[in-house]
Amino acid sequence: MEKHLPGGVRAIRLSSRLQLAAFFPPSGQRGRRGSAPPPALMVDVRVIIRRHFPVGRGRIVQEVAEDILLRRQQARKLRLPERVERALAEEVLPLVEHPFDRGAVVAAREKICKYVAGACADPRLAKRGAQVLVLLDTFACPVFLRPPPRKPMMRTNP
Numbered sequence: 001m002e003k004h005l006p007g008g009v010r011a012i013r014l015s016s017r018l019q020l021a022a023f024f025p026p027s028g029q030r031g032r033r034g035s036a037p038p039p040a041l042m043v044d045v046r047v048i049i050r051r052h053f054p055v056g057r058g059r060i061v062q063e064v065a066e067d068i069l070l071r072r073q074q075a076r077k078l079r080l081p082e083r084v085e086r087a088l089a090e091e092v093l094p095l096v097e098h099p100f101d102r103g104a105v106v107a108a109r110e111k112i113c114k115y116v117a118g119a120c121a122d123p124r125l126a127k128r129g130a131q132v133l134v135l136l137d138t139f140a141c142p143v144f145l146r147p148p149p150r151k152p153m154m155r156t157n158p
Contacts, residue, residue: 009145016104018111019135022119025128038072038129043120045070045078047092047134049101054141065138068095075120075130081113084120088112104138 025037038044049066070091078084088109096102105112112134119132 011143011145013139013141013143014100014103015139016107017137017139018108019133019137020112020115021133021135022115022122023131023133024122024124025131037131040128041075041125042072042129043075043078043116043125043132044129045073045087045116045132045134047105047136049096049105049136049138051098051101052137052139065098065101066096068092075125078120079117081110081117084113084116085109100140101136101138104136108136 047066047068047070048064050062051065052060052062055061068091070087073087078087088105093102093105096105116132116134119130122130124130
């Protein structure tokens, strides 16, 4: 049984970290496990959400919560951040189940859209397609919030 301290509130602290990477394979190179990279003027966007949460003292468990792959998207359709945002809303967000993870994707939406749109506007796409990795780490840890200490009231004599 947990001891509750008087005057405190149990809460959960949330944070996230976003990492973005784009890869333009040279022509004739095959990807991992024999899979071919996307053809010219096409892009594969992979969104991976890793959830980190504490278990016991000092141990943090990491699990891949979501691994969503948008394969063979036409790069010309994703050159504008608004179109990337629409693709996120229609194809990625419905597959993200946990509200913490969904909130992290929504919070990082602007950076994701600008990066993917920039990768789709790159001239290297004319020779070979591109692969864009969006790696989003979410952290949730329980905290106990205590109210600030009360300051004593000073009385002034009139």
